[in-house]
Amino acid sequence: MSDDTILYARDGDVAVLRLNRPDELNAVTLDMLDLLAATLRRAVEDGARAVLLTGEGRAFCAGASLKEASGGDPGDRLRNHYNPVQQTMADLPIPIVTAMNGPAAGAGASLALGGDIVIGARSAYLLLAFANIGLVPDAGATWLIAKAAGRAKVLEMALLGERLSAHDAMEAGLITHVVDDGVVFDTAMTYARRLAAMPTVALGLIRKQVKAALSGTLEETLALEAEHQSLAARSQDFQEGVAAFLQKRKPEFKGK
Structure with a gap:
């Protein structure tokens, strides 16, 4: 697989991942999806x-590469390549910030919304155009949008196949903030750095807890919260947090 379709860099404790097929609006290939999960x-x-996830160029991700859209069973492509990426994002023990620098369509919308904090550029939009070509939403879009915005919104987006602006996506509860195009990456990085300086064990448990709560009783x-609280209380960061509170100083979390 080509190593340059996903760019990887470190900014301190933040891992910056960039979808890197700008000439194709970062449309994803199967190899690219496998590399994203591995990265x-x-x-x-x-x-x-x-993690900070963004796209190179003027788009976040245009969805699946049309060059790979024909031949074989598309369900197998989802099971073997698309779904593992979304599952990897969901199971990651560290938080994900998305800098949605431009359009996020199809599977690109799923990748964008898989982040915990999603910063959208004013010119960005979400698009589920599957029905326009006789397909159904995939890569987790149905679950992500229904859980965040409800039945009416996901049906509107999926059935009509129309663009949802970044502003309207924020109003619907799908993304966190909308900012001017020129500052979307810097704003997302500010959030990513803030999260990277927080107690990492607790943040990872919070991610799992919220995911479970969306489908649980x-x-x-309550049972999972108790289990996670026991785990969090055994972390070094909890000890540091208590000590800093008692000493009236800013805590220095190490992510352990």
Whole structure:
């Protein structure tokens, strides 16, 4: 697989991942998806404490590469390449910030919305155009949008196949903030650096907890909160947080 379709760099404790097919609006190939999943895992293995995901050029991601859209069973492509990326994002033990620097269509919308904090450029938009060509939303879009914005919004987007502006996406609860195009990356980086300086173990548990709560019962959520609180309380960062509070100083979390 080509190593340059996903760019990887470190900014302190933040791993910066860039979708890098700007001439194709960062449309994803199967190899590119496999590399993205591997690079997300690499970020954790390298000790990063937060991920910033963005796109090169004027788009975040235009979805699937049309050059790979024909031939074979598309369900197999989802099971073997698209779904593992979304699962990797969901299971990552560190937070993800998305800098949605431009359009996020199809699977690109799923990748953008897979972040915990999503910063959208004013010119950016989400688009589920699957029905326009006789397909259905994939890569987790149905779940992500329904859970965040509800049944009416996901049906509107999926059935009509129309653009949803970044502003309207924020109003619907799909993304976190909308900023001017020229500052979207810097704004996202500010959030990523802030998260990278926080107690990493607790943040990872919070990600798991929220995911479980979206589909679980109150009883299941209460049990998981108790289990996670026990784990968090055994972390070095918890000890540091308590000590800093008692000493009236700013804590210095190490992510352990």
